[in-house]
Amino acid sequence: MARARLNSGDCSQDDFPKAKINKKSIKNIGKLLTYLRPYRLKFFFGFLFLVLSSLSLLALPALMGSMVDAAQGEQTLAVIPSDMKTIGVVTFCILAFQSFISFFRIRLFVEVAERTLADIRKDTYFNLITLPMDFFANRRVGELNSRLSSDLSQIQDTMTTTFAEMIRQGILLIGGICFLFIVSIKLTMLNLAILPVVVVVAAFFGRFIRNLSRKAQDKLAESNTIVQETLQGISNVKAFVNEAYEAKRYANSLQSVVNLALKGASYRGLFASFILFCIFGAVVAVIWYGASLIATGELTVGSLTTYIISSLFVAGSMGSFPELYATVQKTVGATERVVEILEEKREDVSIVAEDNQVKEHIAGQLRFEHVGFSYPSRKEVPVLQDISFDLDAGEKVAIVGPSGTGKSTLASLILRFYDPTAGQIYFDERPALSFKLTDIRNQVAIVPQDVLLFGGSIKENIAYGKLGASDEEIIEAASKANAHHFIEAFPEGYDTMVGERGVKLSGGQRQRIAIARALLKDPAILILDEATSSLDSESERLVQQALESLMKGRTSIIIAHRLSTIREADKIIVIDAGRVVECGTHNELLLNENGLYRYLCGLQQEQKVV
Numbered sequence: 001m002a003r004a005r006l007n008s009g010d011c012s013q014d015d016f017p018k019a020k021i022n023k024k025s026i027k028n029i030g031k032l033l034t035y036l037r038p039y040r041l042k043f044f045f046g047f048l049f050l051v052l053s054s055l056s057l058l059a060l061p062a063l064m065g066s067m068v069d070a071a072q073g074e075q076t077l078a079v080i081p082s083d084m085k086t087i088g089v090v091t092f093c094i095l096a097f098q099s100f101i102s103f104f105r106i107r108l109f110v111e112v113a114e115r116t117l118a119d120i121r122k123d124t125y126f127n128l129i130t131l132p133m134d135f136f137a138n139r140r141v142g143e144l145n146s147r148l149s150s151d152l153s154q155i156q157d158t159m160t161t162t163f164a165e166m167i168r169q170g171i172l173l174i175g176g177i178c179f180l181f182i183v184s185i186k187l188t189m190l191n192l193a194i195l196p197v198v199v200v201v202a203a204f205f206g207r208f209i210r211n212l213s214r215k216a217q218d219k220l221a222e223s224n225t226i227v228q229e230t231l232q233g234i235s236n237v238k239a240f241v242n243e244a245y246e247a248k249r250y251a252n253s254l255q256s257v258v259n260l261a262l263k264g265a266s267y268r269g270l271f272a273s274f275i276l277f278c279i280f281g282a283v284v285a286v287i288w289y290g291a292s293l294i295a296t297g298e299l300t301v302g303s304l305t306t307y308i309i310s311s312l313f314v315a316g317s318m319g320s321f322p323e324l325y326a327t328v329q330k331t332v333g334a335t336e337r338v339v340e341i342l343e344e345k346r347e348d349v350s351i352v353a354e355d356n357q358v359k360e361h362i363a364g365q366l367r368f369e370h371v372g373f374s375y376p377s378r379k380e381v382p383v384l385q386d387i388s389f390d391l392d393a394g395e396k397v398a399i400v401g402p403s404g405t406g407k408s409t410l411a412s413l414i415l416r417f418y419d420p421t422a423g424q425i426y427f428d429e430r431p432a433l434s435f436k437l438t439d440i441r442n443q444v445a446i447v448p449q450d451v452l453l454f455g456g457s458i459k460e461n462i463a464y465g466k467l468g469a470s471d472e473e474i475i476e477a478a479s480k481a482n483a484h485h486f487i488e489a490f491p492e493g494y495d496t497m498v499g500e501r502g503v504k505l506s507g508g509q510r511q512r513i514a515i516a517r518a519l520l521k522d523p524a525i526l527i528l529d530e531a532t533s534s535l536d537s538e539s540e541r542l543v544q545q546a547l548e549s550l551m552k553g554r555t556s557i558i559i560a561h562r563l564s565t566i567r568e569a570d571k572i573i574v575i576d577a578g579r580v581v582e583c584g585t586h587n588e589l590l591l592n593e594n595g596l597y598r599y600l601c602g603l604q605q606e607q608k609v610v
């Protein structure tokens, strides 16, 4: 259920879905609270200071009241001598104490929250990067990112502010009400008579207004999506001259936001006037009735002062509770999403670098035995069916077939991004499952279909294949990948920044960087997914040369659309609709009159002639 909701909604900063507070959510909160354990002493003192400072605040109304009484020569305090000077000094002392411990309270709470949250953040991130691929297939990156940023910030805010605020307001509320009763039961009853009316109206209006503002927010999110989409696809917008269309779409969307907001404003205005009337009405009623009680001698002026200040405390904390409760609900939602990641089953990958040594070496022999596979997100669609083939160590094999037949999927099975749903994969005649996951991934390298470079220098990007590689190794790998020349041509050479904020490399350049990266890794098995697809003939020749040196001495699997690049392969496996339809060398396959390979070769030959 949570997952379905997560998929459908983008959790931007100001749009937290709230969650119900129930047994499960309390369990979730409990799980996160265990992160407080190392800092429990600091937390305890923070809590103690919080209670003390709230309690000391409660003394203010009584002191103020007795000061007014003292001005009229009356004694109303039993604990201290009730002259104005003493009361004034005591009050300032209490205030000073209050401020003094508030400093420590805030300092301690923030420290505990920061440290705890850093621990939770780390664990969430560690868990996230060790989760299996199908976890990511079902989610958008932006959404996961928001869990790490805004969900955890929400939890942090609650720990630093909301929690303290709730305790403080709770103490002020309960203490304040006690004071009210002590000072004057009659006045308190009068107040309590007004309260239900206000509460009912506030609840009714509140819900109505909240609904309206939620709708307005949804609409605003919709219009933001338009902006995001058009900016992302700005080249499409321009190429199709659809500026006018997009402008109109955005204007319409904004108009409906404004309409909803205006409707909300009317109700909000009505509500505010009503509440203001109630608040001031209550004040007038209390003073009016209180004055009449003073006239009859039932109440002193000082007590009325005490009463009014206490009731301000009570009203203030009552008013703050709905907001606090809403924040808690949001936090519960955030907790749920964070705990979901923390509880998800991880892959058998360690986040400790020392565990990452290769334990069992793979020579490079690879066998697929009746392998079948469907993606976890679309279980009913078989992507690969009954795939069997056998590669000797050091052999060069090509996989060809029409688009969407499962070639890249096959590559991800070798890397164990997913496990087959039927059959088995063997490395060196041993089932893949019997190897450590890291052993396989450390000895299989892939030059993927779309190469993604990280934000950083070219050097760092190549070194990603072997952390800690020396400059010489990096340059050697780049030279073998035919990348050295173009890298040297940049003014900053290997330190040129690439990625989102750096220079943009062309498809072929990126591919050669990826090849250098794979070379540095020195794998037993190498997978090239369409490594030459986005290249012109000259770059293709360069990349082809780079690949030749990369493939030497290792099992290589070349997934290719351009059949000219794979003639030399020891074996060509033709896949169609997830099944192996042909297998053999280039010459053998050409002999098959009705074969798919011969047909595909024919097509490419024709194109060349044209």
Ligand SMILES: Nc1ncnc2c1ncn2[C@@H]1O[C@H](COP(=O)(O)OP(=O)(O)OP(=O)(O)O)[C@@H](O)[C@H]1O
Pocket (backbone or CB within 6 Å): 137, 375, 377, 378, 383, 402, 403, 404, 405, 406, 407, 408, 409, 410, 449
């Ligand atoms: N993560 C995924 N979840 C669900 N289905 C997927 C996923 N990735 C790919 N598919 C589906 O699996 C099928 C095979 O995809 P795959 O990427 O393996 O094809 P391909 O042979 O590499 O195609 P191309 O030659 O165009 O690269 C396609 O129908 C695709 O829609």
Ligand SMILES: [Mg+2]
Pocket (backbone or CB within 6 Å): 407, 408, 409, 449, 529
């Ligand atoms: Mg592919």
